[in-house]
Amino acid sequence: MAGRASRTPAxxxxxxxxxxxxxxxxxxxxxxxxxxxxxxxxxxxxxPTLTEAxxxxxxxxxxxxxxxxAVALGSVSAHLAAPTLIAADDVDAWLKGAAADxxxxxxxTQAAPAALAPGATHRFRLAIPRAASLQAAFYGxxxxxxxxxxxxxxxxxxxxxGKQYEPLQTVVLLPLTLDPxxxxxxxxxxxxxAAWTAALAPDSRLAQLIAGSANHRVVWAxxxxxxxxxxxxxxxxxxxxxxxxxSLRAQLESHPAVxxxxxxxxxxxxxxxxxxxxxxxxxxxxxxxxxxxxGARADLVWPVTSTMxxxxxxTITSxxxxxxxxxIVVPSQEVSTPTIDAPRRLGRFGALVANxxxxxxxxxxxxxxxxxxxxxxxxxxxxxxxxxxPGTPRTVVIxxxxxxxxxxxxxxxxxxxxxxxxxxxxxxxxxxxRAAQSATTVLSANQAPSDAPPSPLxxxxxxxxxxxxxxxxxxxxxxxxxQKVTAQWRDELDQALSARWRGERAAWSDLVKPLEAxxxxxxxxxxxxxxxxxxxxxxxRLQVTVANDLETEVSGLTLTLTSDSPRLRLERPAVSELRxxxxxxxxxxxxxxxxxxxxxxxxxxxxxxxxxxxAKVASARVAVSPTGSWIYPVIAxxxxxxxxxxxRRTLRSPRKAPA
Numbered sequence: 001m002a003g004r005a006s007r008t009p010a011x012x013x014x015x016x017x018x019x020x021x022x023x024x025x026x027x028x029x030x031x032x033x034x035x036x037x038x039x040x041x042x043x044x045x046x047x048p049t050l051t052e053a054x055x056x057x058x059x060x061x062x063x064x065x066x067x068x069x070a071v072a073l074g075s076v077s078a079h080l081a082a083p084t085l086i087a088a089d090d091v092d093a094w095l096k097g098a099a100a101d102x103x104x105x106x107x108x109t110q111a112a113p114a115a116l117a118p119g120a121t122h123r124f125r126l127a128i129p130r131a132a133s134l135q136a137a138f139y140g141x142x143x144x145x146x147x148x149x150x151x152x153x154x155x156x157x158x159x160x161x162g163k164q165y166e167p168l169q170t171v172v173l174l175p176l177t178l179d180p181x182x183x184x185x186x187x188x189x190x191x192x193x194a195a196w197t198a199a200l201a202p203d204s205r206l207a208q209l210i211a212g213s214a215n216h217r218v219v220w221a222x223x224x225x226x227x228x229x230x231x232x233x234x235x236x237x238x239x240x241x242x243x244x245x246x247s248l249r250a251q252l253e254s255h256p257a258v259x260x261x262x263x264x265x266x267x268x269x270x271x272x273x274x275x276x277x278x279x280x281x282x283x284x285x286x287x288x289x290x291x292x293x294x295g296a297r298a299d300l301v302w303p304v305t306s307t308m309x310x311x312x313x314x315t316i317t318s319x320x321x322x323x324x325x326x327x328i329v330v331p332s333q334e335v336s337t338p339t340i341d342a343p344r345r346l347g348r349f350g351a352l353v354a355n356x357x358x359x360x361x362x363x364x365x366x367x368x369x370x371x372x373x374x375x376x377x378x379x380x381x382x383x384x385x386x387x388x389x390p391g392t393p394r395t396v397v398i399x400x401x402x403x404x405x406x407x408x409x410x411x412x413x414x415x416x417x418x419x420x421x422x423x424x425x426x427x428x429x430x431x432x433x434r435a436a437q438s439a440t441t442v443l444s445a446n447q448a449p450s451d452a453p454p455s456p457l458x459x460x461x462x463x464x465x466x467x468x469x470x471x472x473x474x475x476x477x478x479x480x481x482x483q484k485v486t487a488q489w490r491d492e493l494d495q496a497l498s499a500r501w502r503g504e505r506a507a508w509s510d511l512v513k514p515l516e517a518x519x520x521x522x523x524x525x526x527x528x529x530x531x532x533x534x535x536x537x538x539x540x541r542l543q544v545t546v547a548n549d550l551e552t553e554v555s556g557l558t559l560t561l562t563s564d565s566p567r568l569r570l571e572r573p574a575v576s577e578l579r580x581x582x583x584x585x586x587x588x589x590x591x592x593x594x595x596x597x598x599x600x601x602x603x604x605x606x607x608x609x610x611x612x613x614x615a616k617v618a619s620a621r622v623a624v625s626p627t628g629s630w631i632y633p634v635i636a637x638x639x640x641x642x643x644x645x646x647x648r649r650t651l652r653s654p655r656k657a658p659a
Contacts, residue, residue: 080143144156230487303329343436528617570590
């Protein structure tokens with residue numbers, strides 16, 4: 001009993017000391033917990049971009065605890081995986097963690113703090129010696145996974161230690177086209193000037209695209225409107241557009257370029273509307289003329305979609321008639337054959353099949369912001385393209401979609417990385433076109449359904465646009481301000497046919513609404529006024545009134561009067577060179593001769609200098625009653641009456657007796 005009692009104070013003291021130590025330590029040293037999805041790994045550097053020979057690869061980044069509790073850390077490690085990288089989808093599957101890692105091995109480890117407090121960030125730098133020797137293949141990409149605190153991040157690292165392939169020839173097409181902004185064609189000078197200034201400013205999307213690629217062997221596909229700064233509404237707009245056009249023209253002296261049809265016409269959509277096909281031909285011809293003056297070519301067709309029917313191909317072919325045979329750019333996602341970069345033809349076109357995976361990877365790597373993993377992903381896609389047939393000389397076309405939004409520095413870095421890859425050589429567009437035009441493999445004209453956004457140029461919308469055009473252009477030919485407004489209308493009509501409006505129907509509607517309103521005004525502002533009359537004479541004059549409700553003078557008009565019957569002959573049926581002031585009327589007289597009695601319908605037409613109608617045809621009824629048709633019966637009647645009266649008087653007169 002005495003021994004048990006003597007141990008009790010000691011046990012109690014030990015328990016008290018333990019509790020006291022725990023209480024003192026808890027505020028300063030939180031207990032680390034397992035990661036619960038709150039840890040984020042960001043890779044901030046992969047250097048060098050291409051690892052060669054015995055070089056050390058360095059992967060750097062940060063581990064951040066975004067949660068509310070501390071997490072156990074201890075180390076950061078890099079692991080080499082062995083996923084299957086055969087197709088473009090395999091690259092994306094690895095990055096997203098949707099593919100099996102295969103066998104993995106640790107290639108670098110760095111010690112880290114035991115725990116990472118909430119909101120804290122740990123920077124790491126993982127050095128991988130002789131990284132180019134980690135795989136059996138002489139060239140390729142290393143699929144790397146970085147692990148820390150239960151989280152992971154995936155990337156690639158390109159390497160090269162020997163040539164066992166035929167390098168790919170690469171052709172990069174970059175679209176220099178405008179955004180779907182209706183303010184660029186606003187009728188308000190200030191709003192329009194602001195839109196053009198923003199679109200062409202040094203920090204604009206177009207300026208960044210040009211700056212990032214100007215010193216690289218890429219081909220610019222240019223909307224000609226960027227090189228022809230007319231018409232303009234203000235001095236500020238004119239200055240911005242001329243400065244940009246002059247700068248771009250100067251660069252074309254040493255930079256390869258193709259000109260798209262004027263306004264980047266949506267040839268695939270236009271083909272479905274017969275009334276627009278003449279416009280397509282005109283827009284192609286305009287591009288050809290300009291190309292000859294700036295040292296570019298204009299024989300490349302780059303539709304937003306390549307879902308081509310035979311009718312579409314026939315329309316495009318006819319638009320390019322009279323010049324070099326065109327070559328068409330086709331996205332690889334709409335080609336079902338595995339060898340997407342083989343030279344081939346589409347109908348009468350040579351076809352350049354743009355590698356969709358590479359085009360999208362370049363878009364991502366060149367964007368702002370961009371990550372090191374995006375650049376390495378681009379290089380991984382080049383490897384997939386190469387390994388499709390590594391021993392066959394081929395050309396691969398990279399063609400990002402219109403609206404490409406880049407950071408000039410990132411785009412330059414991406415293009416520089418492509419240039420530095422030993423398995424890529426810079427090819428030329430001329431070589432690619434020659435190969436395509438001499439190809440014997442033919443693609444079907446009916447491709448898989450396209451994922452391109454729809455065009456607002458439905459048959460109904462396009463026909464309405466052409467109806468407006470058929471009214472506006474003739475009206476412009478007789479207006480005093482006709483040269484100015486006609487140039488504006490023609491420009492707006494061209495822009496309405498652009499491919500930039502695909503998927504932007506509301507913006508397209510904002511562009512065409514003023515045109516449609518002007519067409520309504522044009523249809524009703526020049527009027528012919530006629531009234532039913534009686535023409536009771538052998539010869540005389542008929543009067544027709546022409547009213548001008550426009551706010552401007554009109555001239556060069558011809559008023560033509562026609563009769564539906566020979567009963568009434570018009571001595572001079574057309575009166576030309578009419579001039580009518582703003583909001584005024586003019587009375588026009590026509591000499592006429594009545595040949596027989598009866599009703600006649602007169603029709604009046606008002607036309608411009610080219611013979612196009614500028615007003616609705618008007619008509620009126622004329623009751624013709626010439627003098628010769630009634631005077632002779634009257635005279636005969638009077639004579640007969642006089643004869644009867646004379647005879648009657650003779651019979652009634654008394655006879656005189658003979659003397």
